[in-house]
Amino acid sequence: MILETKNICNRLQNEIVALSGGGKKTPLLCCVGFSEDGSTLSYFRSIERAAEKTKVRVRKEILKDISIHDAVSFIETLNQDNDIDGIIISRPIPLPLQKKGIRNIINPIKDVDCITDKNLGRLVTGDVIYTPPTPGAVIEIIKEFNLETAGRNVVILGRSDVVGKPLALLLLKKGVDATVTICHSKTKNLASYTRTADILIIAVGSPQFLKADMVRPGTTVIDVGINVKDGRVVGDVDFEDMRRVAGMITPTPGGVGPVTTYILLLNVAKAAKRRTTD
Ligand SMILES: NC(=O)c1ccc[n+]([C@@H]2O[C@H](COP(=O)([O-])OP(=O)(O)OC[C@H]3O[C@@H](n4cnc5c(N)ncnc54)[C@H](OP(=O)(O)O)[C@@H]3O)[C@@H](O)[C@H]2O)c1
Structure with missing residues (x-):
C-alpha cells in the first residue's frame, strides 16, 4: 500500500485557515x-x-x-x-x-522550524511550543494510517538535529511508546538493525540507498529523503524495488515533504494566534 498524504495536507490546510481566520x-x-x-x-x-x-x-x-x-x-x-x-x-x-x-x-517564539537550542531542548520534556515540521510530518502519517507504535520496533536511519534526533524523541513520548533505534553512518552491519524494524524511517540524504533486501517483508517504510538523481526527485528508498516487499511505503515526491510544509505553516498560524492572544 502506498501511503498517500493528500488527505493529511487537506486536513492541515483547513486547520491553518480556521486558526488564521480567528486571529486579529x-x-x-x-x-x-x-x-x-x-x-x-x-x-x-x-x-x-x-x-x-x-x-x-x-x-x-x-x-x-x-x-x-x-x-x-x-x-x-x-x-x-x-x-x-x-x-x-x-x-x-x-x-x-x-x-x-x-x-x-x-x-x-518565532522559531516555527524548531531549530533553536531552546525549542529543541523542550522536546526532551515534551513541553513544546512548535512541533518540528519534518518529525511532525512523520508522526502525522503514523496517526493518519493508524500505524501501531506501542512496543513496536521503529528504526530511524539518520541522526540529524532536524530529523533523526527530534523524531526519536517524538516516538518515545508516552502514548506513542515506540521502541526506537537510531542508526548513522558509523553503524556496523546496518541491515541487522533495519531487518528488526516494524516501521523504518530513513533520512540519510543518499538517493535510493535503502533496498528491499534490507527489510523484512511487510515492514512499513517512511522515506524522508529528498534528492535529485538524473534530473528527477527521488527519496532515500529505492521505491520500485522496495514496494515489492514493504507492507506500506511513502512515495517521493509527494509523501513526507508536503506534510512537512503544512506543519510549518500550521506553526506560523499558531505563532500568530499566540502573539495576538497573549
Ligand atoms: N521531507 C522533508 O520534509 C525533509 C526535511 C529535511 C530533510 N529532508 C531530506 O532528508 C534527508 C536527510 O536530511 P538531513 O538534514 O537529516 O541530513 P544530514 O544532516 O546530512 O544527516 C544525514 C544523516 O544520515 C546519516 N547517514 C549518512 N549516510 C549513511 C549511511 N550510509 N548509513 C546510515 N546512516 C547514514 C548521517 O550519519 P552521520 O551522523 O554519522 O554523518 C546523518 O546522521 C535529505 O535527503 C534531505 O533532503 C527532507
Missing part, C-alpha cells in the same frame, strides 16, 4: 536564505505554493555574501518586527554563520 492579523512567515542556489529557491517556492492555499503570507529575504554582523542584525530586526510571526532560515547555513550560532539568534 494574517500570519506572516519570513523565509531567510543565504544564497540563491536552486534548492533554497525551490524550497521557498514550495512553501509559497502551499501558503497560497491558506491564509499565511510569505516574505522571502535572500542575503547574499552578508557579513556575520549584518546577518545577526538582520535576524534581530526580524525578531523585533511585529508583523512577522515566524522566521525560518534555509539550510545549509554557511559555516561562519553556523559557528556564530545564527539559528539561536531567532526568538524561540
Whole structure:
C-alpha cells in the first residue's frame, strides 16, 4: 500500500485557515536564505505554493555574501518586527554563520522550524511550543494510517538535529511508546538493525540507498529523503524495488515533504494566534 498524504495536507490546510481566520492579523512567515542556489529557491517556492492555499503570507529575504554582523542584525530586526510571526532560515547555513550560532539568534517564539537550542531542548520534556515540521510530518502519517507504535520496533536511519534526533524523541513520548533505534553512518552491519524494524524511517540524504533486501517483508517504510538523481526527485528508498516487499511505503515526491510544509505553516498560524492572544 502506498501511503498517500493528500488527505493529511487537506486536513492541515483547513486547520491553518480556521486558526488564521480567528486571529486579529494574517500570519506572516519570513523565509531567510543565504544564497540563491536552486534548492533554497525551490524550497521557498514550495512553501509559497502551499501558503497560497491558506491564509499565511510569505516574505522571502535572500542575503547574499552578508557579513556575520549584518546577518545577526538582520535576524534581530526580524525578531523585533511585529508583523512577522515566524522566521525560518534555509539550510545549509554557511559555516561562519553556523559557528556564530545564527539559528539561536531567532526568538524561540518565532522559531516555527524548531531549530533553536531552546525549542529543541523542550522536546526532551515534551513541553513544546512548535512541533518540528519534518518529525511532525512523520508522526502525522503514523496517526493518519493508524500505524501501531506501542512496543513496536521503529528504526530511524539518520541522526540529524532536524530529523533523526527530534523524531526519536517524538516516538518515545508516552502514548506513542515506540521502541526506537537510531542508526548513522558509523553503524556496523546496518541491515541487522533495519531487518528488526516494524516501521523504518530513513533520512540519510543518499538517493535510493535503502533496498528491499534490507527489510523484512511487510515492514512499513517512511522515506524522508529528498534528492535529485538524473534530473528527477527521488527519496532515500529505492521505491520500485522496495514496494515489492514493504507492507506500506511513502512515495517521493509527494509523501513526507508536503506534510512537512503544512506543519510549518500550521506553526506560523499558531505563532500568530499566540502573539495576538497573549
Ligand atoms: N521531507 C522533508 O520534509 C525533509 C526535511 C529535511 C530533510 N529532508 C531530506 O532528508 C534527508 C536527510 O536530511 P538531513 O538534514 O537529516 O541530513 P544530514 O544532516 O546530512 O544527516 C544525514 C544523516 O544520515 C546519516 N547517514 C549518512 N549516510 C549513511 C549511511 N550510509 N548509513 C546510515 N546512516 C547514514 C548521517 O550519519 P552521520 O551522523 O554519522 O554523518 C546523518 O546522521 C535529505 O535527503 C534531505 O533532503 C527532507
